[in-house]
Amino acid sequence: MRRRVLSAGSAVSAGLLACLALPVAAQPGAAEAPGADKVLRVCQDPNNLPLSNRAQEGFENKIAALFARELGWKLEHTWYPQRMGFIRNTLRAKEEHSERYKCDLVTGVAKGFELAATTHSYYRSSYAMAYLKGHGLDRVRTLDDLLALDAGLRSKLRFGVFAGSPVIEWLLQNGMMEQVHWYQSQTGDAEQYPGEIVEKDLANGKIDVAFAWGPIAGYFARKAPGAAIVAIPLQSRPGMKLDFEIAMGVRHADKEFRQLIDRLIDSNHDKIDAILNQYGVPRAALPPPAPSQP
Structure with a gap:
């Protein structure tokens, strides 16, 4: 289990909390930026425990709820089975008769996932x-x-x-x-x-x-x-990679929002680990995160 994070019980500074809570500014002529209305919109699978379900019993449900609390934002879900067409029907889809996207954040994607910009990893299994x-x-x-x-x-x-x-x-x-x-x-x-x-x-x-x-x-x-x-x-072996870093996905254009989620991940490692422990998630150590791209 990784231990390169904030010590248990350490408080996040008031300055960082204020930074985390700032909504991202919208660009002129663009869809409303994620968080402009202080709502964290998450797309998750409605039937894929222990990751997520509609009753919000999975560990990814709990982590999304943690982030909403840290931000002081409302949490909203769009439910869609995580299979073919998931990103097209969630992260890239807009609400009917609106310029607002159905969701701004997808949890539980492999680091480097090509269909979205990926955040810092929050666990490796x-x-x-x-x-x-x-x-x-x-x-x-x-x-x-x-x-x-x-x-x-x-x-x-x-x-x-x-x-x-x-x-x-x-x-x-x-x-x-x-x-x-x-x-x-x-x-x-x-x-x-x-x-x-x-x-x-x-x-x-x-x-x-x-x-x-x-x-x-x-x-x-x-x-x-x-x-x-x-x-x-199982351990990875030559020619067969069996372990993967897991991150979250946002739209490629939402760079400031991705940096916001990176900060949430980095400042809540202990709380995320505690959630993962409740579900018995087997984990290996994560490498230090690369700096967020501007």
Whole structure:
């Protein structure tokens, strides 16, 4: 867990709070700038725990609420499934009969996400491997341990894998692709959610090993009813990056607003960490943030 941040309980200076609370000035002839009316407009997925849901029970919901409190602004949501067309229908979409955008901030995007300008990272996590205890895998802690299993046992394992997962190349290299049960992270069904791979299919024995984003695997491993599930963060290896920095996204033109969110992230590391701890989010240390671009 990273510790390069403000000490626990440290207060943000009154001057910085005043700076954070200033709405960004609108440019003549442009849509109203984010925060001009002291409303933090956030677009989030309505059904993607532990990240977010419509009941605002996810850790990204809590972080957005924290930012609104720090600013002294009202918090408003636009809900849209985080799949194909998400940015087009949220961050880039305007309200009907208005020049105002539906939202100004998207939480939970990979650092360097191309469809938006990304803020400083607020956590770094990795893909994880999850399995049921007591089924011959209890000593497995790494991909190499999985590969070292008895060939007879390994050949019978059913792997749950999301299309596009970075672990696919490893499975291909080791001749296990025929054992893969595929999952789509961007389905057309708004009622489906990524955590089903652990909460339902792994817990019910449909698959033996689930490969999923660490925060999702860890959260649903803890809450799966009647099942003892282990979720183990995986380490990146040569040619296979498994850990990613997570930031927030704003429109490329909203440079001052991005800097505002950067300051909120930087001044609230301890509070953000406390929220992530509540959800058991596995994390690795973050590098120091690069200076915000003007």
